[in-house]
Amino acid sequence: MAMFMAMVMAMFVAMVMSVVLLARRLPWYIHPTPAEGHPNPPSAMRHNDLVGGKSMVSRDADWVEMQRSLQAPLFPSAIARAHEAAVTVGKYRDSPASVQAVTMVKAAVLGASGGIGQPLSLLLKVCPLVDELSLYDVVNTPGVAADLSHISSCAKTSGHLPKDEGLKNALTGCDIVLIPAGIPRKPGMTRDDLFKFNASIVRDLTQGVADHCPKAFLLIISNPVNSTVPIAAEVLKKAGVFDPKRLFGVTTLDILRAETFAQKYTGEKDPSKATIHVIGGHSGETIVPVYSQAKPAADIPDSEYAEIIHRVQFGGDEVVKAKDGAGSATLSMAYAGYRFALSVLRAANGEKGIVEPTFVHLNGVEGGEAIIKETGFEYFSMPVELGPSGAEKIINILPQVNEREQALLKICKEGLQGNITKGIEFAQNPPQK
Structure with missing residues (x-):
């Protein structure tokens, strides 16, 4: 009997400890305490707020990690995925040594x-x-x-x-x-x-x-x-x-199209998780998707290559035609602008390793001289590592392009210089009003 009571007591203590440990890991808005309570709901939280020595984002990330470890999630899976996506967008970082505030x-x-x-x-x-x-x-x-x-x-x-x-x-x-x-x-x-x-x-x-x-x-x-x-x-x-x-120059819509149209080749369920650089310019044949360096690999057969390149280069025409004169690629362009702006802001806040292709003035940015020497252009779209000062470093991927992409670059160069010169001449010698 005594042994039975001891076993019951041990089980009871184990259950209590499990509940306490679980409760301590619940986000503050489910389990507020006097030390960690917060007057605002998650929708109103500021990412530079601190609670209990950890950022709000970090505590929400803990919550997502906890949900992954549970066989039965606390919320329906769709809500959990939405919450995890929000945390991913908002998870800017906790320094290992200290929490660093995000500048609004x-x-x-x-x-x-x-x-x-x-x-x-x-x-x-x-x-x-x-x-x-x-x-x-x-x-x-x-x-x-x-x-x-x-x-x-x-x-x-x-x-x-x-x-x-x-x-x-x-x-x-x-x-x-x-x-x-x-x-x-x-x-x-x-x-x-x-x-x-x-x-x-x-x-x-x-x-x-x-x-x-x-x-x-x-x-x-x-x-x-x-x-x-x-x-x-x-x-x-x-x-x-x-x-x-x-x-x-925001060229991100070209990247979105390159990611989307190559989805069946990369195998990514979420095409935005692929890394596909697009270089050159931002119009028609000046757009050069570099599928040879895609991650995951995008092995596009020769029989389909020309079609997918054309869709990336002239995707705007596809939308204009589909809208039958009622507009152009406005929604996708708005998202592209936002995605690039968010990358700039994240990098400005100190997040490392953010690389985005963008059309930039090469001279004055680290790595730009090599691109000028190789292309002969003052402006070019290349993958750029972003940081607190903006374009920190241009990443030269030209030596790694394959023969198909070299052919595209040759065509790109034929049109791009005229576009650049036209803009410079307009600014230096504006037409009379």
């Missing part, structure tokens, strides 16, 4: 009322690293800002129009500026046609950046990027504030 930033979208600008602004509104979002356009921005302001996220929104020094108010104090402003492509319209409309828009908005937030990271989305980035660079040079490390 002011972001601006210039052209925020357009087809790219509105969904891009929505994504930035819920970005965990943005606490102030400034929207500028020639029409409708107060309404867009009011709409977004009802979303329960950290970022406070404001909308600005040209009147009453709207551009100055939108840009003052900004850490990162994204420019998707301009007209969208329509059926039959080339990027040269776009240039006539968008060149002066990018020039004038970049002048605003030079005047009111010259240290901000500047991300050019407005097409044709092969020409608008050189325009922006010339404006910043003339103002005496040009830093090649802080100016980027």
